[in-house]
Amino acid sequence: MDADSETETKRKRIRNPAQTQQRIIDSAIDEFMERGFDGARIDAIAEQSKTNKSLIYKYFNSKEELYIASLAGTYAQLRASQNQIDMDGPDPVESVRRLVQSTFDTFAQNPRIVRMLTHENVQNARFLKQALTIKALYTPLLDKLDRVIRKGQEMGLFRQSIDLKHLYISISALGYFYFSNGYTLAIVLDEDLTEAAAIARQREQAVEMVLSYLRR
Numbered sequence: 001m002d003a004d005s006e007t008e009t010k011r012k013r014i015r016n017p018a019q020t021q022q023r024i025i026d027s028a029i030d031e032f033m034e035r036g037f038d039g040a041r042i043d044a045i046a047e048q049s050k051t052n053k054s055l056i057y058k059y060f061n062s063k064e065e066l067y068i069a070s071l072a073g074t075y076a077q078l079r080a081s082q083n084q085i086d087m088d089g090p091d092p093v094e095s096v097r098r099l100v101q102s103t104f105d106t107f108a109q110n111p112r113i114v115r116m117l118t119h120e121n122v123q124n125a126r127f128l129k130q131a132l133t134i135k136a137l138y139t140p141l142l143d144k145l146d147r148v149i150r151k152g153q154e155m156g157l158f159r160q161s162i163d164l165k166h167l168y169i170s171i172s173a174l175g176y177f178y179f180s181n182g183y184t185l186a187i188v189l190d191e192d193l194t195e196a197a198a199i200a201r202q203r204e205q206a207v208e209m210v211l212s213y214l215r216r
Contacts, residue, residue: 017059020049020051020055020059021059023049023050023051024045024049024051024055024056024059024060024066025066025069025070025073026049026073027045027048027049028040028045028049028066028067028069028070029070029073029074029112029116030048030112031044031045031048032067032070032116032119033112033115033116033119034115036119036122036123037063037067037119037123037127040063040067042056042063042066045066064127064130067127068127068130068131070116071116071120071127071128071131071134072131072133072134074112074113074116074117075131075134075137076137077106077110077113078106078110078113079137079138079141081102081103081105081106082099082102082103082106082141083140083141084102085098085099085102085144086098087099087144087145087147087148088144088147092148092149092151092152092155092157092158093152093157093211095148096148096152096210096211096214097207097211099145099148099171100171100174100175100206100207100210101203101207103171103172103174103175104174104175104178104202104203104206104207105175105203106175107175107176107178107179108175108179108199108203111179114176114179114180115180117176117180118180141168142164142165142168145164145167145168146164149162149164149167149214152214156216157214157215157216158214158215158216159214159215159216162214167210167213167214170209170210170213171206171210174205174206174209174210175206178193178199178202182194
């Protein structure tokens with residue numbers, strides 16, 4: 001690529017700031033996922049995103065701010081997959097089934113989410129506390145889940161005294177733990193947990209465990 005072409009490419013990137021920011025965040029997630037916050041390097045993120053440090057700091061004032069944006073993007077991806085589920089159907093059992101399946105599938109198909117959440121937990125969620133927008137992502141989902149549970153209770157399908165937040169924790173844990181601890185579990189249990197058949201069995205068990213808890 002000659003100098004004029006390279007200059008024109010850079011101009012196009014700068015003229016599309018939203019796309020450039022997203023490319024930086026995508027590269028940052030990869031870097032933070034692999035190395036954690038302390039080990040991640042802005043130079044590496046600049047190289048992967050085909051930008052430079054000056055441009056990164058134009059959009060994000062610090063490494064911490066870029067990490068928080070990456071963390072917010074990770075949570076947004078997780079919530080987006082769950083918010084797409086139709087949970088307003090007539091059958092609350094089917095609605096819960098879809099939520100558990102979707103949550104499990106999101107962890108299965110997006111290892112970056114699993115590893116980013118793991119790194120943030122190692123940090124005792126010190127950066128998550130600063131990402132105020134992330135909490136707001138949970139409100140619509142919990143509202144949906146609340147409506148489904150109430151409908152199931154009114155129909156006599158679900159038992160009473162269900163703690164909504166702890167139910168959601170259990171739904172998430174049944175998917176997250178399998179993939180966050182898959183390598184160690186594979187050794188101690190002497191089974192390849194990455195096989196499609198093993199994942200499918202665990203997915204169905206997650207659904208049945210949640211539904212068994214909810215049923216009267």
